[in-house]
Every structure is written in C-alpha cells, then in structure tokens.
Amino acid sequence: MTEKPTPSRANIGTDVPEEVHDVPQVDLSLTRDWVKISGLSATISDILDDLGYALSIPTTELPSRSEGSTIVGRAATIRYLSSRRSLDKSTDGLIHKSAMKFTNPDDVLVIEGDRGGRYSVFGGLAAHSAKKFGIAGLIVDGAVRDIDQIGELGIPVWSRGVTPMTGRGRLQGMGINVPVQIENVQVHPGDVVVADDSGICFVPPEILPEVDRRLRLLIAEEQQIVGTDS
C-alpha cells in the first residue's frame, strides 16, 4: 500500500486562507477590571438584552472546559468550512498558527469550526503556540483535542465538543479575522469577548462605553440588594 507523506507536524496550522485581515484596534481600558467581577456574563447578557443585541451563548451549548475561568478580550476570529475532499492529505487545512500572527496578547481566538464537535481545530501543540502569543482563551463552535495538554498550559477553552479526531484534511480554513457564526451569534473580529462558567457574550466595541456604564450601575444595585437582604 502506498501512502502519501504526511506534512510535518511542526507546520500544522500554518496554511494561509484567501481572506486575511488584522484584528480591529479596540481600546480595552474600560474592561481592565471586568475579569474580577463575579456573575459577569449574566450581567453583560442582561445589558445586551436591554440594548437589543442577540450576542449571548449559554455554556449548555458551548461548555467551559476549564471551570472557574473568566476571560475578557478582543476577538480574533478563524473561519473553517468542511473540506471538499473526504480526507485531503495534500494540505492540513488548519490555519490557527497563521491566525496567531495577527493577534495581540490577551486576544481571544474565536473559531467557527465544524459546528458539530466531531473534528478538532486545536490541540496541545496549538496551545503551546497560543501560550507564546499570550492568547487569553478560546471559543470554539466545533471541537478541540488534547484537552489535558491544553489544561496543563492553562488556556481556558469553551467548545461545543472534545474529540480525538483531527480536523486536518477534513476542514479548510477560509478566513482570518472575518465574521464568524458561533452557535446562533454573528461574531465580528474586534468584538469584546466575555466568558465565564455561565456563558459567553460578545460586546461590539461601539457600545462598550455604554455597556461599561450600565455594568457599574447594576453591580452597585446588586450589592445594595444583597446588603439589605436579611
């Protein structure tokens, strides 16, 4: 039986899709202390509701694989579609390493994977690269693998699935920092990602000052309710 040579594992994730953009610059000075706020995603979700935005996802759909973690950061997006070949050995199709070159420290990788959770778009080797680039965490509508290695490196992950099966040859990277579909939410690069044990919210940068203003008011109100409850 003749087998095609498998591309070097050092090059996994280095394919370059046709569409590549930078992450829009977003001033995150207002959000600097958000990670310390308990109940963060629930409060942000209420504010998004009040402002008329459908940008929240429950962990029922994309569970946290690193319970107890809260992350806040700018979305750097990756979009995959299924490969048109059954198992294309000529290319791995994964683009996460290429995408990381377009990130800044504390960005969150938001990946539209296979959306069913069968085929991985990120594993232990990818987590090593993510650590080097200072990636704050990962939101994946799809699957990851090597979950133990990712955990050891302390990269928080929310993903629809965990799988042993690679996306190499099965998925094709279509774009870096393009709009992506995550669950039923349209996510844009530069959206501010908020994720904790309750869920994931995406805040468009243009409403960030108003969301922050309302967040401070709601926290003060909750503290007052808890303080006067007896």
Ligand SMILES: O=C([O-])CC(=O)C(=O)O
């Ligand atoms: O090869 C893959 O599918 C990705 C992987 O396992 C890794 O990054 O360690």
Ligand SMILES: [Mg+2]
């Ligand atoms: Mg691996």
